[in-house]
Amino acid sequence: MRRALRIALVATALLPPAAAARAETLILSLSSRRVQITQSYTGAELVIFGAIERDARSVARPGPFDIVVTVKGPRGQTVVREKTRFGPIWVNLEQRKFPLAPSTLSVLSSRDLVDIAPPEMQKRYGLGLANALGADNAEPRFREALIRLKREQGLYVENPRDVTFISGDIFRAPVPVADTAPVGTYEVTVSLMSGGLELTREKTSFEVSKAGFEQTLSTAARQHPWLYGSITAAIALAFGWLASVIFRRD
Known part of the structure; x- marks a missing residue:
């Protein structure tokens, strides 16, 4: 009994002050x-x-x-x-x-x-x-x-x-x-x-x-990086070609 009481007192003493x-x-x-x-x-x-x-x-x-x-x-x-x-x-x-x-x-x-x-x-x-x-x-x-x-x-x-x-x-x-x-x-x-x-x-x-379109792009970039990169590059090339056609000087 005394030993159990001693152990309990020691355990209480070891608790952080805030917790005690x-x-x-x-x-x-x-x-x-x-x-x-x-x-x-x-x-x-x-x-x-x-x-x-x-x-x-x-x-x-x-x-x-x-x-x-x-x-x-x-x-x-x-x-x-x-x-x-x-x-x-x-x-x-x-x-x-x-x-x-x-x-x-x-x-x-x-x-x-x-x-x-x-x-x-x-x-x-x-x-x-x-x-x-x-x-x-x-x-x-x-x-x-x-x-x-x-x-x-x-x-x-x-x-x-x-x-x-x-x-x-x-x-x-x-x-x-x-x-x-x-x-x-x-x-x-x-x-x-x-x-x-x-x-x-x-x-x-x-x-x-x-969420929405941003989540779709994020998931595609993470799961299919090569396909995502290829599509992105193709879109960039298409917009570059379209800009050159629109602003081309004859």
């Missing part, structure tokens, strides 16, 4: 779990609805609840090159590879991140664009360049105060999906914060896929 003292949970719902890219697609917006559920162990928190939503698109290798200008030409100097960089990245929060948690806690929990990229050996200037370039393309977005509380424990957050967003699975992580600490987090996901 967790008194809140998150319940999430997406307005849609699929975004379809059609010929007229110009971008979309999903809405995350969430509720904070408390149990009997809930205690008074030193500050208000805050929500941070991080949405990561399909991962892939991204190369950032440093260039310099020699006269009329640009020359590549150094480059860094980000093998698992998210193709798109959105960070939405109920307040400015600096007001939610100090920088060291943001790094610990992966909050913010730079921290959400994950650990790697890239120099800060290359990480900053990657974020800057992606932001200019509209693929990396940080919107503080985009998460709004409808009532005390119910919130909503609009999730933008860019018109250039790639197809694949998008990971959504919602962190519940209070007093600079993460109380709990919950994950969900949605899919971006092609």
Whole structure:
């Protein structure tokens, strides 16, 4: 009996503090779990609805609840090159590879991140664009360049105060999906914060896929690459010949 009690106490002691003292949970719902890219697609917006559920162990928190939503698109290798200008030409100097960089990245929060948690806690929990990229050996200037370039393309977005509380424990957050967003699975992580600490987090996901004529072309290119390439080349030649006939000068 004593041995069993000792084992139970040791197991409890080994639990992470958040798990042992967790008194809140998150319940999430997406307005849609699929975004379809059609010929007229110009971008979309999903809405995350969430509720904070408390149990009997809930205690008074030193500050208000805050929500941070991080949405990561399909991962892939991204190369950032440093260039310099020699006269009329640009020359590549150094480059860094980000093998698992998210193709798109959105960070939405109920307040400015600096007001939610100090920088060291943001790094610990992966909050913010730079921290959400994950650990790697890239120099800060290359990480900053990657974020800057992606932001200019509209693929990396940080919107503080985009998460709004409808009532005390119910919130909503609009999730933008860019018109250039790639197809694949998008990971959504919602962190519940209070007093600079993460109380709990919950994950969900949605899919971006092609539909209609775009899906037909994508399937044909994937399943019959040689036939697809031949037809594409033939169409290009036909349009080139037709243009030469129309604009030919006698």
